[in-house]
Amino acid sequence: MSYTSVMVAVDPGEPARERVRLAAHVADDFQARLIGLAAERPAYEPAPAGPTPGGGYCIASVQEAALNDLRLAHAAFKEAVGGRSRVEWRSTLACPSAFLAAQSAAGDLLVTGRGDVGGPLTSIDPGDAVMRLGLPVLVVPPKVEHLEARRVAVAWKNTREARRAVRDALPFLKRASRVVLISIDDGKGADDARDLIGLLQSHDVDATAVQRDAYGASTAEALVEAASEQAADLIVAGGYGHGRLREWAFGGVTRDLLADCPVCCLMSH
Numbered sequence: 001m002s003y004t005s006v007m008v009a010v011d012p013g014e015p016a017r018e019r020v021r022l023a024a025h026v027a028d029d030f031q032a033r034l035i036g037l038a039a040e041r042p043a044y045e046p047a048p049a050g051p052t053p054g055g056g057y058c059i060a061s062v063q064e065a066a067l068n069d070l071r072l073a074h075a076a077f078k079e080a081v082g083g084r085s086r087v088e089w090r091s092t093l094a095c096p097s098a099f100l101a102a103q104s105a106a107g108d109l110l111v112t113g114r115g116d117v118g119g120p121l122t123s124i125d126p127g128d129a130v131m132r133l134g135l136p137v138l139v140v141p142p143k144v145e146h147l148e149a150r151r152v153a154v155a156w157k158n159t160r161e162a163r164r165a166v167r168d169a170l171p172f173l174k175r176a177s178r179v180v181l182i183s184i185d186d187g188k189g190a191d192d193a194r195d196l197i198g199l200l201q202s203h204d205v206d207a208t209a210v211q212r213d214a215y216g217a218s219t220a221e222a223l224v225e226a227a228s229e230q231a232a233d234l235i236v237a238g239g240y241g242h243g244r245l246r247e248w249a250f251g252g253v254t255r256d257l258l259a260d261c262p263v264c265c266l267m268s269h
Contacts, residue, residue: 002171003030007107009100009124010038012072015113018145020080022264023111025146026138030171033086035106036077039099042066066093097128104133111138114258126258130239130267136168137239139258139265147264149176149234153227155253156181156209158191161238165268166196169236170203172266179207182226186214220256224263232263239267 008023010016020036027034042062070091081087092099104110110133112124129137140147149172156162166173173179181197183190193209200207210230214222227235239254257265 002032003027003108004032005035005107005109006030006032007035007037007103007110008077009096009110009112009129010036010073010077011113011123012069012076015142016073017076017080018143019111019113019140020077021145022140022147023138024081024084026109026111027086028084029175032108033088034081034084035088035090035103036074036081037100037103038070038073038077038091039094039096040066040069041095042093063093096124097132100124100129101132104135107135109138110135111140113140113142126267127240127254130254130269136165136266136268139261139267141262141264144264147233149264151178151230151232152176152180152234152236153223153230153232154179154181154207155223155235155237156183156191156193156196157238157241158196159238159241161241161269163238165236165238165266166200168268169266170205172234172236173200173205173207174203176205178230179205180227180230180232181207181209182223182230183209183211184214184219184222184226185211186219186222218253218256220253220261223253223257224261227263235261235263235265237265237267239269 006023006027008020010020024034074089090103110129112126112129114126126137126139152172154166181193183193190211197207197209212222212226
């Protein structure tokens with residue numbers, strides 16, 4: 001198993017350039033093609049509609065503003081990929097999440113940013129991507145433009161989502177020099193990783209397991225601290241094991257990692 005097609009979500013901002021550079025390196029590592037994706041839904045709501053004077057002009061100007069954002073995103077993509085040949089660009093005027101879902105059959109992996117509140121209209125919500133696409137989603141924090149992934153931490157809990165994430169991450173895990181399965185005891189016990197270690201060994205992945213107590217910290221904080229101790233620059237985790245609505249209301253590991261994790265996270269649902 002490998003990644004043969006890497007997709008990256010692009011917007012006009014500087015973080016997108018960093019993200020595209022990282023995605024391009026990942027595509028190079030796996031000898032994959034790279035597809036840049038951008039979409040923006042024009043903000044028609046404030047524009048006058050109907051037979052009001054200037055209504056048609058306002059609608060056209062709103063569309064032109066959105067098209068200009070997409071042109072800027074395309075320019076950022078071209079600058080960041082440099083002279084690479086196996087690249088493709090796709091963009092349209094539409095809801096970014098819906099456009100991304102429509103394009104997802106073309107990729108093995110999506111690279112995206114955090115989708116900060118108040119970001120560009122072309123920003124992708126990574127939580128939506130994890131839930132909707134059926135693809136592994138590599139979420140890149142700001143100011144990170146390279147992913148070595150030689151040391152990988154796997155957030156292990158024996159759930160459907162975590163098992164899916166491990167399988168989706170196999171191309172990274174097979175290339176890593178060290179894979180550590182981290183089980184966090186949040187007061188309910190830490191899950192046994194022996195079966196997973198055996199499975200990974202059958203895929204020629206040499207993995208070890210560690211257990212950590214949360215000690216009053218959140219599970220995500222304990223996980224990030226343990227990953228830092230292992231010098232990992234990639235965390236693999238299942239996304240929204242308790243449902244997105246519950247995490248939005250009460251908090252959860254996925255929400256906390258998407259908001260604050262200082263290293264790249266590969267998530268699957």
